[in-house]
Amino acid sequence: MFIYYLDLALRSLRRNKALTALMVLAIALGIGASMTTLTVLHVLSGDPLPGKSAQLYYPQVDPQDIKGMSPSKEPPDQVTLIDGLNLLHAVRADHQALMAGGSVPLQPEQSSLDPFYVDARYTTADFFVMFDAPFLYGRGWTEADGDAKARQVVIAKALNDKLFAGENSVGRTLRMAGTSFRIVGVLDSWQPNPHFYDLNTGSYAYSEQVFVPLQTMLDLHLSRSGSNDCWGNGGGGTDNILPSDECVWLQFWVQLDSPAKAVAYKEFLTHYSQDQKTLGRFQRAPNVRLRNVMQWLDYQMVVPDDVRLQNGLAFGFLLVCLVNTVGLMLAKFMRRAAELGVRRALGASRRALFAQLLIESGVVGLVGGCGGLLLAMFGLWLVRQRPSDYAALAHLDLSMLFITFVLAVCATLLAGLLPAWRACQIAPALQLKSN
Amino acid sequence: MTMHPILAALRKHKAGVVLISLQIALTLAIVCNAVFIIGQRIERVNRPTGLDENNLFLISQQWVGAPGGDDPAGVEKLDVMQREDLAALRNLPDVASVAPSNSIPLLNSSWTGSVSIKPGQQLGDKSGTRTAYYFTDDQVFPALGLRLVAGRAFTAADVQHQGARDQRDRPVIIVTKALADKLFPQGSAVGKVIYSDGSSSPSTIIGVVERMQIPASGSWGNDFTWYSTLVPTRLDSNFARYVVRAKPGRLDAAMRAVPATLYGVNPMRVLDDDSVKSFADIRASAYRADVGMAILMGVVCLILLCVTAAGIVGLTSFWVGQRHRQIGVRRALGARKIDILHYFQIENLLIAGVGVVLGVLLAVGLNIWLMTHYEMTRIPALYVLTGVLAMLAIGQAAVFVPARRASNVPPVVATRAV
Numbered sequence: 001m002f003i004y005y006l007d008l009a010l011r012s013l014r015r016n017k018a019l020t021a022l023m024v025l026a027i028a029l030g031i032g033a034s035m036t037t038l039t040v041l042h043v044l045s046g047d048p049l050p051g052k053s054a055q056l057y058y059p060q061v062d063p064q065d066i067k068g069m070s071p072s073k074e075p076p077d078q079v080t081l082i083d084g085l086n087l088l089h090a091v092r093a094d095h096q097a098l099m100a101g102g103s104v105p106l107q108p109e110q111s112s113l114d115p116f117y118v119d120a121r122y123t124t125a126d127f128f129v130m131f132d133a134p135f136l137y138g139r140g141w142t143e144a145d146g147d148a149k150a151r152q153v154v155i156a157k158a159l160n161d162k163l164f165a166g167e168n169s170v171g172r173t174l175r176m177a178g179t180s181f182r183i184v185g186v187l188d189s190w191q192p193n194p195h196f197y198d199l200n201t202g203s204y205a206y207s208e209q210v211f212v213p214l215q216t217m218l219d220l221h222l223s224r225s226g227s228n229d230c231w232g233n234g235g236g237g238t239d240n241i242l243p244s245d246e247c248v249w250l251q252f253w254v255q256l257d258s259p260a261k262a263v264a265y266k267e268f269l270t271h272y273s274q275d276q277k278t279l280g281r282f283q284r285a286p287n288v289r290l291r292n293v294m295q296w297l298d299y300q301m302v303v304p305d306d307v308r309l310q311n312g313l314a315f316g317f318l319l320v321c322l323v324n325t326v327g328l329m330l331a332k333f334m335r336r337a338a339e340l341g342v343r344r345a346l347g348a349s350r351r352a353l354f355a356q357l358l359i360e361s362g363v364v365g366l367v368g369g370c371g372g373l374l375l376a377m378f379g380l381w382l383v384r385q386r387p388s389d390y391a392a393l394a395h396l397d398l399s400m401l402f403i404t405f406v407l408a409v410c411a412t413l414l415a416g417l418l419p420a421w422r423a424c425q426i427a428p429a430l431q432l433k434s435n
Numbered sequence: 436m437t438m439h440p441i442l443a444a445l446r447k448h449k450a451g452v453v454l455i456s457l458q459i460a461l462t463l464a465i466v467c468n469a470v471f472i473i474g475q476r477i478e479r480v481n482r483p484t485g486l487d488e489n490n491l492f493l494i495s496q497q498w499v500g501a502p503g504g505d506d507p508a509g510v511e512k513l514d515v516m517q518r519e520d521l522a523a524l525r526n527l528p529d530v531a532s533v534a535p536s537n538s539i540p541l542l543n544s545s546w547t548g549s550v551s552i553k554p555g556q557q558l559g560d561k562s563g564t565r566t567a568y569y570f571t572d573d574q575v576f577p578a579l580g581l582r583l584v585a586g587r588a589f590t591a592a593d594v595q596h597q598g599a600r601d602q603r604d605r606p607v608i609i610v611t612k613a614l615a616d617k618l619f620p621q622g623s624a625v626g627k628v629i630y631s632d633g634s635s636s637p638s639t640i641i642g643v644v645e646r647m648q649i650p651a652s653g654s655w656g657n658d659f660t661w662y663s664t665l666v667p668t669r670l671d672s673n674f675a676r677y678v679v680r681a682k683p684g685r686l687d688a689a690m691r692a693v694p695a696t697l698y699g700v701n702p703m704r705v706l707d708d709d710s711v712k713s714f715a716d717i718r719a720s721a722y723r724a725d726v727g728m729a730i731l732m733g734v735v736c737l738i739l740l741c742v743t744a745a746g747i748v749g750l751t752s753f754w755v756g757q758r759h760r761q762i763g764v765r766r767a768l769g770a771r772k773i774d775i776l777h778y779f780q781i782e783n784l785l786i787a788g789v790g791v792v793l794g795v796l797l798a799v800g801l802n803i804w805l806m807t808h809y810e811m812t813r814i815p816a817l818y819v820l821t822g823v824l825a826m827l828a829i830g831q832a833a834v835f836v837p838a839r840r841a842s843n844v845p846p847v848v849a850t851r852a853v
Contacts, residue, residue: 019749022745022746022749026742026745026746029738029742033735033738105497105499105705107499114707115499115705116705116707117497117705117707177499177500178499178500221505223497223673223674304724305809305810306724306728308809309472309728309805309809310728310731310732313465313469313732313735314735316461316464316465317465317735317738317739319461320458320461320462320465320739320742320743321742323454323457323458323461324458324742324743324745324746326454327451327454327455327458327746327749327750328746328749328750328753330450330451330454331451331749331750331753331754332753334451334753334757335753335756335757386723386727388723388724388727418450419450422450
């Protein structure tokens with residue numbers, strides 16, 4: 001029966017080629033546009049470290065002075081150097097790392113290469129363990145190395161490929177900002193998206209090429225970038241000038257393996273704020289937050305507004321396309337009243353007619369879905385050509401592929417429901433008589 | 436022609452009429468808001484920075500192995516290096532003028548602080564406002580092509596230098612007209628005293644420039660876009676930016692000459708592909724997201740209108756086919772071709788009329804929703820009105836072909852069976 005209905009559907013669709021094409025095209029355009037934007041949204045709001053992100057927390061404390069205070073205000077998005085080091089040395093979490101971003105001029109030994117800038121992350125020893133950064137060769141520096149301001153560096157795979165042709169470069173020397181560093185580790189390809197641990201660098205498709213101990217960076221005044229927020233007499237630091245003590249400019253992350261530890265850590269933050277207030281460093285009442293990775297990304301509204309707007313626009317577009325298809329199908333089915341009347345008179349039940357018409361609209365949906373898939377692939381290709389930082393990430397994955405088809409078929413079946421139901425209400429006798 | 440037969444016929448096609456009205460309404464709501472967003476983006480992208488943007492480029496460079504700039508001797512050394520660079524650039528044949536500057540409009544790298552008419556005030560006080568600082572020298576006016584509307588420009592005697600981290604008094608400053616009007620709503624700002632970055636030492640406003648945008652092009656700078664402050668101070672660190680005005684038509688030549696010249700002065704520095712950038716490039720990269728969004732929305736709107744128009748054509752064609760015999764009867768009873776044409780046109784106008792009324796409500800509703808979730812302003816009535824007229828026009832255009840076909844149905848059809 002299904003095959004027969006399919007045959008009927010194809011015949012009927014062939015009879016009205018222009019109209020069928022219009023319906024299929026409308027569905028394909030709607031599906032294509034909405035799948036393109038949905039994929040971008042899906043990629044951009046993904047989990048940067050699946051399986052690990054729930055244990056990683058971003059503590060915030062409020063060291064600002066009393067001016068402009070309001071009880072509902074969020075604490076600053078970063079920490080001062082003093083607070084960062086205090087929290088780091090308190091060692092209250094399973095792992096903790098303090099960090100900042102920057103860039104350093106790199107002078108390759110090979111005379112064939114001119115000096116160039118590389119993006120750097122200045123951080124502390126736990127960084128690699130905490131964020132599951134995979135090592136290709138060697139390992140990270142130890143806490144003792146960091147405290148000793150060791151001239152050690154971990155480099156990314158891309159830089160290792162560029163400078164050492166992918167060989168094991170552990171133990172070799174790298175000259176950066178006029179200082180020699182010993183390479184202690186080479187990371188394998190690693191690029192969490194979004195770049196959750198420091199969103200100032202741009203949220204997507206960003207990865208540092210060198211990782212240097214934070215203490216070494218402070219010692220050498222390596223150039224930093226990113227944002228710094230100051231209050232009181234705090235001066236804004238630029239480049240190799242560190243921001244003053246009254247500026248927040250570092251990111252501090254902790255790993256807390258159980259919810260109980262997270263509760264305890266939040267209490268610790270409150271106590272810490274209280275202590276600092278007693279000491280006279282903090283002026284405000286304790287105002288702390290402890291968000292995990294996904295909560296942090298959500299709070300930072302990391303998905304660009306434009307992307308969400310585009311997604312809304314695309315789904316609005318899909319809605320119009322569906323309404324359009326419902327209208328056309330209704331007209332089409334009503335026009336076939338005579339044919340349907342004959343089938344009813346010959347004994348076909350309403351259910352059978354309904355099934356037949358739904359199969360017809362399902363075929364439109366399937367073909368439209370295929371077209372939509374092609375359009376979505378084309379749309380994503382267009383997105384990748386755009387210069388935004390997330391462009392390179394826009395790829396259709398398997399789950400999105402599946403959703404495309406389900407969405408297309410469901411949407412058209414839904415669109416076919418009303419017309420099919422209306423067409424089935426036809427009284428057979430009336431139709432036969434009018435002929 | 437009376438409306439009665441049209442309304443009576445429409446009542447027989449309730450579902451179709453509702454659907455097409457709904458489609459028109461949705462299309463109107465989406466297109467109105469999308470076009471409004473496009474308009475806002477275009478307006479943003481086209482606003483002038485206040486600079487003479489032609490023949491202008493920026494050099495960003497860093498010395499390698501330079502002093503740290505934390506001690507006075509290091510600062511002096513860095514300042515000498517910066518002045519050597521400036522002198523060498525000013526000597527280039529294709530260069531008209533050069534000034535050091537920590538940033539330039541649309542660069543998205545800024546020194547943001549506050550100014551106040553009271554000493555020691557922080558941001559958030561009513562007497563002050565946010566501003567973006569440009570640290571530069573006396574050549575900034577010719578180099579950037581700024582227009583002075585009151586007071587005087589900086590002279591060489593005003594220019595100081597300081598380590599980038601040092602706090603130094605700023606005895607003279609120049610502000611934009613927008614900032615001057617904000618701080619001193621009644622009367623001229625020239626000669627008045629303000630306090631910068633919460634300092635308690637006064638800065639005298641010696642001049643007012645007509646217009647100068649801040650470096651931030653993103654929406655976070657929206658509330659102080661035109662509040663720039665110029666300070667005649669060279670910042671000394673191992674990093675420096677120079678704004679360069681090439682002689683008319685010599686931009687490319689001047690830009691090409693820069694790396695060799697600077698390496699000639701001192702080879703211990705990093706200059707890469709992004710180090711020498713024309714202002715046109717800076718502008719393009721600052722606004723590329725806005726331009727991309729505008730293009731995308733434009734394309735989607737266009738396709739949306741096409742789909743809706745095609746939907747009207749399709750549905751009307753069906754109705755024409757369905758009423759073939761009735762049209763024949765009307766023609767046989769004496770209706771002219773034009774009457775049949777008008778019938779379908781008026782019918783479409785009625786349906787589209789209902790659609791646009793609904794659409795206006797939807798458009799305003801959507802706008803209000805967008806205002807609560809995104810940075811949007813109220814949609815001007817003009818956009819909605821234009822959208823309404825456009826929708827009605829598209830409806831009429833779409834209905835014309837099937838309606839003409841209907842008017843060509845010969846009266847003899849009435850006598851035949853279908």
